[in-house]
Amino acid sequence: MERVEVRELLKDLVVLRVLDKNIRYFESLWEIPEGVTYNSYVLRTREGSILFDTVKHSFSEEYVDALKRVVDLRDIKYVVIQHMEPDHSSSLKTLSTLSEFRAEVLGHPLTAKLIKSLLGVDVKFRPVKDGEELRLGDTVLKFIHAPWLHWPETIFTYVEELRALMTCDAFGAYSIPPHVISDLTYLRTQYVRFMRKYFVNIIGHYRDNVIKALNKLAALNLGLELVAPSHGAAFLGTNTINEVLKLYRSWAEGRSENKKLVILYTSMYGYNEEIIEKLLGMIKRDDIRVEVFKFTSEHRDNISDFLGEVIDARVIVLVTSTYDNSVFPITKYLLELLLAKSNTEKPLYIITTYGWNDAASREIRNILEKSKFKLSGELSVNSLLTEADLQKLSNVSKEILTLLEH
Ligand SMILES: Cc1cc2nc3c(=O)[nH]c(=O)nc-3n(C[C@H](O)[C@H](O)[C@H](O)COP(=O)(O)O)c2cc1C
Ligand SMILES: [Fe+2]
């Protein structure tokens, strides 16, 4: 099956989209059974073509073949490298070895060094300043520095005549969606979870920079018609784009606009599972959405999904055990990622269990001290639930319901 798709999105703007369906762990870290795409864009003008980003190295050969069907490589005047992470930059290495390739490479001033250190090639490079414009015939490009979305050297490029903004990782998503999304319902019901998951996994650590970039875009008042990221779908039309910008702001701010409870639990021999069953029975309400992520001897949910769901949750509950005089190791790892990627002021309840000494609770409190999370309640259970524990659990569940309803 073809792994590179070529589609004209707007007049003379073509996307070359690589489908990576076999990847298991994005960045060797994030479980993505839904797959991912790498999108490179070509803008054809009368004076020559402009290439925006490339694709992951393992697809270079097919990508270059597809590119040759879209443009004559000799006609590529510029390659804009908007981000140096190899999922977007590494096919520049292949291109640079071809005799027909004569393009000048444009990017953030920091990009020159990264081309050397990550790709090890010499290219004709020209740094672009924030706000700098470049004209090619009737085409005007405006470069917008967007540091830390997702690396320090990230830039966006605005194509004036198309009112199109090329954004690389920002506004990207996992999955293999349609090439273009203009349907708000589809965006809100089907696509949003892949966007949110990608957002938290990849740029969740840089949420302050997301807000800076959104404010910068708002001040530029670009009147966008197309937003074209390098993963997932492009967004067409003002309504869709405004919704995407709104979603990004709300995730960056860690807002919770719904009655969503996220529960994470681990259970080695079923003691915590018993607590979960009781707790779920106590909080069952039709208007409340509960997402449960579990780590047991039969099942392991995806950490990538947990992080994606937690960012817009109203309340988080963590149920885990004491292990070797500390907290269960998977929980420690999950907490580390939670703090790095989704550190928000959300209320968090912890229920820890133990055999002889509740070291889990002490360790979790230590970890959370450095976070923004509000430790709203704690329950410590000596393995089997007692009547007194059940009463405390019932009180905790009432508190959680009150939080969810407000
Ligand atoms: C491998 C292992 C290590 C444990 N280490 C500790 C420990 O260091 N301190 C302690 O108080 N309990 C320890 N426990 C007891 C568990 O924390 C306790 O029984 C808990 O309720 C188990 O819940 P779960 O089976 O749902 O994971 C350990 C249990 C196991 C299986
Ligand atoms: Fe990236």
Ligand SMILES: [Fe+2]
């Ligand atoms: Fe990327």
